[in-house]
Amino acid sequence: MINFRAKGPLNDSENLSLLQLHSFNDELNANNTSNLARITVPDRSYADALHNSNVQKQHPPVFSHELPFDGSITDQKDSGICWIFASLNVLRRGIMEKYNLDDLELSQPYLFYYDKLEKANWFLENILATLDQDIESPDVQGLLSSPNPDGGHWHMFVALIEKYGVVPKHIYPETFHTSHSSLELADLLGSRLREHAMIFRNAHAMGATVEDLRKRKHDVLKEIHRIVSISAKSPPERFTWIFKDKDGKLNEFKDITPLEFYKQHVRFDCTQTVGLMNDPRKEYMRSYQPDYVGNVVGAPRVIFINVPMSIIRQCALKSIKDGCAATFGLDEHSLYSKATGMRALDITEYEAAFDIKSHMSKAERLQYKAGGASHIMCLVGAHIEDGQVIRWKAENSRGSAQDNNGYSTITDEWFEEHVYLFHVKRSYVPEHVLDVLNRDVTPIPCNDYSLRIPY
Template sequence: MSQEITADQIAAYAQETQAQPAASVLAGATQKNGINAASYNNAVADKLDPTFSVEVDTGAVSNQKRSGRCWLFAALNMLRHEFAATHKVKDFELSQNYNSFYDRLEKANWFYEQIIATADRPRTDRNVAALFADPDSDGGQWTYAIALTQKYGVVPKSVMPETASSEATTQYSSVLNTKLRKDAIALRQMIQDGAGETAVEAKKNDFMAEVYRITTYAFGTPPTEFTYQYRDDDKNFHTITATPLEFLNKEFKQHLNDYVCFASSPQADKQYNVRYTIDRQGNVVGAPGTEFLNVAPDRLKALCVQALQDNTPIWFGCDVTEEMDRTAGYLAADLYATDDLFNIHVNRDKAVRLDTKQGQVSHAMTLTGVDLVNGAPTKWKVENSWGDKNGHKGYFTMDDAWFNAYVYEAVIPTKYMTAEETTAWAKAPTVLPAWDALS
């Protein structure tokens, strides 16, 4: 059935709107100030003072600027806080640019390999279309950080500082992705024309040399060995000479592969205590792609509390676009009373939002504290990577209701896993499609 909007219907809509209580006042406030300001819930905001009964000792926040590298910043934040504490360098920071370089290089290789593997499928195939839609972005997942650090190590930020292109990746991504799509068409055509594996691999290698050149011009050349000199907080002078992998293995006790990504999705197509992976999602060929163990909401929260009580910061993925006051640094489930403003009821069920793609993992940050009242969390301290001009010197306060609604995953040390969880994680993962809500 197809029916157009009639003039009578529009008149009825207008009459119904005018009949709403204080319609003209609410309309004026919304038009003057915007929806969020007109519906701002001060009663909720007033409860978000930045004090916490459990806190990990951290320093100044980092700043990803105009890039989508939150997942990498959050992962490296977990490592840098250990170095800062053990070496007495309060605001030590690792080079995000160093790992970003290899992330983009590896993603290009991964993309070419996926294109070759699917060359027999039409471009309208949903998996092939998904590859062309996003060949090589700066977004990522927890497992991407594991793959990068295990293969390439880490370096201090001063060894490979940011560049204009690493801090604002739009131009680089535009050039690279235009090239990758063109190359993908050429590789698919070669295979469809009967070219042998050797010829296809040689052509891919030529393309990769060009990707390396583009990335080097944009981000700089990563060091294979470096000397890092610093004065600690007691003014003592130190020198470290190492390769990036030596630096990681010698100077850091914790390693990112000692963690498991726990998710909590109540969707009907996912079960609890089951290991999942996302089809054709990854960055380093040969390394695991996106993987997570789905658990009940209370279990995810309990694991986060346990790790924080042991002075362990936690990488987590969430939908930061929902119910956020960026300037104040507030994340609260009822921060904006839009239902009351418009006299509507929006279904905010977590499973429904994920099923309909309203819910998405849009951002990664680091949990560094929690406020416990009678043993139960009421609010959480969040280290963001948006610089110190937002929130409380860059730190955000998240209420527990926001955690329930918009936190989808968190990485937890394997030592906290139960026997049942360990057994579930040891099983082969169930494969979800590339377009799954948690991708």
């Protein structure tokens, strides 16, 4: 009998030997710098133990161009809907200015509720579209790996708010499961959708047509609706918005729908925006669309124009100087001090403690899945000296206890290396860049790190 073996190491004799470990340990013990690091590092986070205070002193949280705002810092807690939080943080600023408000938070769980329902329908329609593919095909496996993720892109936010509108948060507040969706709800929805995908595929193999299965989809969506409505409560169809402004003046808008609230009170046309990306591996001045990424069936698809960081920087500055916040996708945990909010290439002294220094380029980090947009934040300021951007200010959605009272200071060097996505008004984007949208779109796999879904 032929003995087949699973793929594995090139040579089983090349194991890690005790002799090697003893040699490594002797060398470590003989190094005074390493011995000092062994005293200071074990009981503290790297960011705290190896914090480079000189970098922080060089970049104080002072900005030459800063959007005025006194509202509260939002907190997404244990959910992965940073994209909804950051996007609503952009929108609420205009409402607060329009009505002279001290504070206003728009309901993230309201859009979360509908996003879960829409993503269930999106997933099932994609399962129907791939019925004839083998279960092990990359497309099917990609769909099954994340049937109903919390994460999303700006385009998906626009699809939701244009269809469902939005409400103030006190009208539709958090429940445990909206603010802690990553703990239980995501797993429950994922397991149910995977099982229904199996049922659909098995039925198709037995002769059921797509039309037959689409009729069954109604009952699946009813089940998902039941789970989400019990976990998050049903959102309002109509409500009354009553509030006092900074001067104590009472305002009241009676019996309005969430869509009317969005159309009448939000000063931001979400449809007049564009998504930019920076992936040095791909051709610049081309648009890219990830396979199977979206939420609302029939809405405009997720499309990004790949541009050099110089164009993203140019568009970001135009937005800030014009008094408009914008959302951007970044590598959240790379070279970051949670306690101070600093994001700088040398904010954590890994080289001093471990004698290591990364030489990977941005393109190589994407290629080897060592970098990419994992989080969405709100850009609200910049500091310019002698015509050059020195640092940026960003509003996070991790609560006021994190970062510098909820705000992050980002050096321009870090911005260059670890920002991958930017969403901005079309009016701030050069015409020759917008013209790219009139050309053919290049599809990319949904697991490509340049457009992976941020959480």
